[in-house]
Amino acid sequence: MTTQASPKIRLFVPQAFAADAALVLSDNQSHYLAQVMRQKSGDSVAVFNGADGVWRAEISAITKRNVTVIVQEKIMPQRSCPDLWLAFAPIKQYTERMIEKAVELGASHLLAVITQRAVVRSVNVEKLSAHAVEAAEQCERHDVPSFSTHKDIGSLLATWPEDRMLLHADETGGGKNLAALLPELKHKKLGVLIGPEGGFSDDERKIIAAHKNACGFGMGPRILRADTAAFSALSCIQCYAGDWDAPPRFEGTQK
């Protein structure tokens, strides 16, 4: 591995990497590199696939349709995010922004669930995944969270893993204090469940509270919007039970 600065442009390329391997980039990435960023043959980019670290790659061919890069050398070992799921109800206007922030805040798996009071009743996973990839490229993650969709709270919880804690924002005031709770949760498998704009229905609350892995937490005296609650919970978890104490990344500035 080199100590040279990583190329500024980072691309998620879900293919196997090895020195001298040729990677044909997707239409979107090719367009971005050639048309938007005006890159030329011989220019370097950083590529990651979620498993093999970050590699330097050199643009070897630009055709009308696609850009091909040649993988050269590993410039960073793989760094994965803590095992932290975010289960969320899609919210009007702000779902994409919530995904973008969840990626920055290191969520490893994103579970979209349609709740009874949700205003948004469907999820476009393809579109959300594209947003997640873009956010991962920009925030210098080495992986991209996976997605799953669930038709209601019952089906989400029926498949909730035995060994994963179910942390849910309890806006009724009965939840535990995160500050007291989090230090005990370090290195555990965690999942956070955040409701939609109108909160959970009474039925949903009962189903959630009855789950054997459930643990309700409070977030203070003000009402947080659904997206704020998601960011806040992920932030506190990463700070106190996640990877904010990991060594700093090698380069880059705040965006």
Next chain:
Amino acid sequence: MTTQASPKIRLFVPQAFAADAALVLSDNQSHYLAQVMRQKSGDSVAVFNGADGVWRAEISAITKRNVTVIVQEKIMPQRSCPDLWLAFAPIKQYTERMIEKAVELGASHLLAVITQRAVVRSVNVEKLSAHAVEAAEQCERHDVPSFSTHKDIGSLLATWPEDRMLLHADETGGGKNLAALLPELKHKKLGVLIGPEGGFSDDERKIIAAHKNACGFGMGPRILRADTAAFSALSCIQCYAGDWDAPPRFEGTQK
């Protein structure tokens, strides 16, 4: 004080409250009540002024121009936010949303500062204040943060109070771990400084680090956007050194 549920509509009315006092609402609030929410004479609203708690008030007159309410009884004692400032560089597209979230997360004073690398070079305080009022009404705060503007980092820090800590997000990786830092800061006067999209310039970094109240903190291995950094820092501070351990609010659901 009554134990009845608070009216759903909450309005910030910066006037003195006393039983039977008549309050003439602003043009915007009058329009909102009469035209948007279709309220009638005799309907109840909750009013707060940032000092005297939350009061029930009854609509007594609706004219073409204004709505007048009569203050009736205090329904909640004043609950103020912790003494936590947020100094921020306005950011393209997202300043209003950053203000909205800072209000939800209980910032008590908002300081807009124009930094060297900021893309946005001006601040419309009147517009931001209106957003802050709306956010405070919706999140059940009993106060509205104040605003100030500063032409550069030097002038911001020249007037920074002697007794207030200057917590700044240090994206170079040299900052302290918030989890280790925050428990010591409970009940202290705090201010968080967050840079713009492009981060602080080297000159600005030096000025900030040289301030005697400065304390840099890190937020993990991923790059956070400026607005994410602001929400995340405020969330961790409220959770660990702020009022998230306060008694829950009396009513309301997540929005």
